[in-house]
Amino acid sequence: MAVIELKDINVSFKQKDKTIVAVQNESLTVEKGDIYGIVGYSGAGKSTLVRTINLLQKPTQGSVKVNGVDMESLSEDELRDSRKKIGMIFQHFNLMDELTVFDNIAQPLKHSKLSKKDKHAKINHLLDLVGLADRSSNYPSQLSGGQKQRVAIARALANDPEILISDEATSALDPKTTVQILEILKHLNEELGLTIVLITHEMQAIKEIANKVAVMEDGRIIERGTLLEIFTNPQQQLTKDFINTATNRDEALVKVRELLATQPLSADERLVQINYVGNDTAQPLLSTIYADYGVTTNILYSNMEILTQTPVGLAIAVFKGEDQGINTAITSLIDHGVQVTELDPKEVN
Numbered sequence: 001m002a003v004i005e006l007k008d009i010n011v012s013f014k015q016k017d018k019t020i021v022a023v024q025n026e027s028l029t030v031e032k033g034d035i036y037g038i039v040g041y042s043g044a045g046k047s048t049l050v051r052t053i054n055l056l057q058k059p060t061q062g063s064v065k066v067n068g069v070d071m072e073s074l075s076e077d078e079l080r081d082s083r084k085k086i087g088m089i090f091q092h093f094n095l096m097d098e099l100t101v102f103d104n105i106a107q108p109l110k111h112s113k114l115s116k117k118d119k120h121a122k123i124n125h126l127l128d129l130v131g132l133a134d135r136s137s138n139y140p141s142q143l144s145g146g147q148k149q150r151v152a153i154a155r156a157l158a159n160d161p162e163i164l165i166s167d168e169a170t171s172a173l174d175p176k177t178t179v180q181i182l183e184i185l186k187h188l189n190e191e192l193g194l195t196i197v198l199i200t201h202e203m204q205a206i207k208e209i210a211n212k213v214a215v216m217e218d219g220r221i222i223e224r225g226t227l228l229e230i231f232t233n234p235q236q237q238l239t240k241d242f243i244n245t246a247t248n249r250d251e252a253l254v255k256v257r258e259l260l261a262t263q264p265l266s267a268d269e270r271l272v273q274i275n276y277v278g279n280d281t282a283q284p285l286l287s288t289i290y291a292d293y294g295v296t297t298n299i300l301y302s303n304m305e306i307l308t309q310t311p312v313g314l315a316i317a318v319f320k321g322e323d324q325g326i327n328t329a330i331t332s333l334i335d336h337g338v339q340v341t342e343l344d345p346k347e348v349n
């Protein structure tokens with residue numbers, strides 16, 4: 001079921017002497033239970049597109065439906081109620097410094113009809129959920145960035161939203177804290193059925209928890225698909241760039257280049273990149289190409305990830321053997337569904 005349906009959305013900002021088109025006629029459908037990652041560089045239009053979901057940003061053109069309801073047809077009161085079902089978290093947490101953790105989380109419940117006792121129980125439950133039960137009387141200034149983001153998550157959940165929008169929520173955090181926050185989001189998605197829209201400029205974050213991905217550039221979604229589709233068969237260069245960073249391929253190639261500078265390949269050696277999907281198909285195949293074609297493999301880098309339950313592997317290796325043997329070996333690997341790309345050892349990128 002589609003929870004969010006953005007259709008032909010255009011967002012333009014009129015300036016004195018020009019018009020900035022932040023989103024150009026884009027559509028996006030998010031299904032219930034999705035963790036939909038939206039990745040792109042700064043200025044791509046990610047926040048603007050996503051802010052149309054609860055009409056924090058009114059689209060210049062196009063329609064916004066949440067649970068089948070046209071958001072622009074709602075009265076002010078109805079829109080306010082509808083917005084409560086869409087929680088948001090941000091890069092800079094946006095907590096109230098003068099309020100305790102407890103009171104920050106209580107903020108969205110100010111006008112709720114819950115009894116005082118029920119409110120307290122609810123806030124304590126939310127504190128438990130984000131692992132901050134022991135910090136309820138602290139002030140934000142007494143917390144780490146990761147803890148502040150946990151408070152922001154608890155606050156975003158106070159009105160039992162069906163949708164959580166995370167706009168660069170992990171961008172100010174270190175890698176370890178980022179993983180912890182992403183794990184909380186994943187847990188909320190699984191336990192509460194929360195639908196999550198995850199804006200980020202790091203494919204790494206998307207790789208951790210998303211099941212779908214859209215890549216944005218210049219106000220357009222230039223590529224979209226399931227996480228597996230995007231990682232195993234990216235079409236656009238920008239998508240490939242993001243993936244190469246997320247799989248550490250870029251970093252590995254720098255090391256390979258350094259290695260090859262001191263130990264150049266001999267005439268019977270060739271540098272290749274191997275990509276495979278599904279159960280570890282590559283490893284046994286590499287032994288057969290030795291048996292069948294006399295080609296030895298020296299793996300310089302290898303990485304395997306489980307993306308939505310499917311193993312996705314990448315290796316950078318040196319094949320050594322006769323030219324004809326290597327050619328036949330590569331063809332044989334490709335026939336078995338393994339992608340093999342020859343890399344220029346001098347210009348490895």
Ligand SMILES: Nc1ncnc2c1ncn2[C@@H]1O[C@H](COP(=O)(O)OP(=O)(O)OP(=O)(O)O)[C@@H](O)[C@H]1O
Nearest residue numbers: 013020022040041042043044045046047048049201
């Ligand atoms: N209120 C506004 N008035 C004028 N221009 C705006 C406004 N909001 C956004 N823009 C412009 O729209 C474009 C898209 O901005 P947006 O904030 O959506 O990008 P983003 O992908 O979220 O970037 P970042 O990763 O830096 O957050 C930018 O060129 C930005 O300057």
Ligand SMILES: [Mg+2]
Nearest residue numbers: 046047048167
């Ligand atoms: Mg943004």
